[in-house]
Amino acid sequence: MEDFYNTTSQNSSDEYDGEQLEIPDVIYVTNWIVLCIGLPLTILAIYALYSLVRTNHVAPIYVINLLISDLIQFCCMIIRLTRPEDDLIIFVSVCIYGIALMASVGFMTCVAVERYLLIAWPLWYRFKRSIKTSVVVCVMVWVSPFFWGFVAFLASDFMDPFHLLSIYLLLPFPVLIFSLAGTFKALSAATSVSSEEKRRIVGALILVLLNYTLLFLPSLIQLLSEKAREDENFSILSFSIIQFSPLADLVLYVFMRKGAFDRLLACLCCRKSETQQTSGQTITVSDDVEA
Numbered sequence: 001m002e003d004f005y006n007t008t009s010q011n012s013s014d015e016y017d018g019e020q021l022e023i024p025d026v027i028y029v030t031n032w033i034v035l036c037i038g039l040p041l042t043i044l045a046i047y048a049l050y051s052l053v054r055t056n057h058v059a060p061i062y063v064i065n066l067l068i069s070d071l072i073q074f075c076c077m078i079i080r081l082t083r084p085e086d087d088l089i090i091f092v093s094v095c096i097y098g099i100a101l102m103a104s105v106g107f108m109t110c111v112a113v114e115r116y117l118l119i120a121w122p123l124w125y126r127f128k129r130s131i132k133t134s135v136v137v138c139v140m141v142w143v144s145p146f147f148w149g150f151v152a153f154l155a156s157d158f159m160d161p162f163h164l165l166s167i168y169l170l171l172p173f174p175v176l177i178f179s180l181a182g183t184f185k186a187l188s189a190a191t192s193v194s195s196e197e198k199r200r201i202v203g204a205l206i207l208v209l210l211n212y213t214l215l216f217l218p219s220l221i222q223l224l225s226e227k228a229r230e231d232e233n234f235s236i237l238s239f240s241i242i243q244f245s246p247l248a249d250l251v252l253y254v255f256m257r258k259g260a261f262d263r264l265l266a267c268l269c270c271r272k273s274e275t276q277q278t279s280g281q282t283i284t285v286s287d288d289v290e291a
Contacts, residue, residue: 030240031077038246039074042067045253061134062114063253065141066107070246072100077243099145102168104245105216106141109172111252112208115201116179120186144168166223169216176212180205204252211248215241 046067049060076097084090117125148168152161183205187198218238222228229235 026236027240027243028081030243031081034243034247035074035077035081038070038250041250042070042074042246045250046071049253061131061138062107062110065138066104066111066249067253069100069104069107070249073097073104073246076100099149101242101245102145102148103142104249105169105172105212106144107138108208108212108249108252109175110137110141112172112176112179112205115205116183116186119183119198119201162223162229166220169220169223172212176205176209180209207248207252211245211252215245215248218242 046064049064049067076093079089079093114125145168148164152164155161155164183202187202218234219242222235222238228238
């Protein structure tokens with residue numbers, strides 16, 4: 001990935017041949033789109049969550065850390081867009097970006113497990129959860145990329161570092177599937193959780209699984225397959241897709257907001273109802289004309 005970044009930063013240009021964007025330009029445009037949309041919205045989301053904490057609401061610690069990891073990724077995008085000539089700056093930004101990306105996967109897993117516990121074990125979760133435990137888990141998630149990188153460095157002589165990285169990214173997958181399946185199974189028995197809360201939890205879990213599957217799966221294929229790593233077009237595609245992960249996390253934040261999901265459903269239902277009423281009036285008027 002380091003060589004890929006170096007090649008991108010050195011060879012990027014603003015030329016357009018009239019038929020197809022050059023590969024560096026594709027990444028350049030993708031970064032600008034994600035940055036312009038995601039950076040201000042992420043800052044607003046972090047501020048909104050901070051306001052909730054100040055009003056004595058329960059702090060959504062994992063979501064806050066997930067948004068912070070996205071904010072770090074945006075900062076690395078800014079450095080990449082400036083196209084620095086210093087190789088050390090490029091190397092440091094690549095390392096920081098990788099750490100933030102790996103941490104975001106960990107916090108997505110924490111969000112999924114937390115949602116599952118809230119449905120499957122609501123009483124245990126409400127009485128046993130604590131800020132201290134959440135902080136310890138967050139510290140472990142932030143430290144894990146450093147630990148995994150150190151293990152990959154030590155094992156580089158007898159094992160492909162790309163395969164080690166793919167193992168790190170594959171570990172959350174069974175946890176996400178188990179959390180979603182367990183949540184669906186426990187929905188009928190969860191009497192202490194409101195219907196609104198159930199919809200938000202299920203929506204958040206489905207979104208996390210979709211985010212992981214659609215955005216991270218191409219990068220996993222690239223890491224596992226040497227042939228895919230040698231395919232420059234596939235490398236660019238997988239890297240461009242994973243850039244949209246922070247935007248998907250913002251949608252997850254909307255699902256986590258109390259009342260936001262129901263308001264969205266109400267809006268959609270109102271639009272559907274208005275459409276049906278309009279269609280019904282049109283049919284009635286047509287019948288009158290024919291009569």
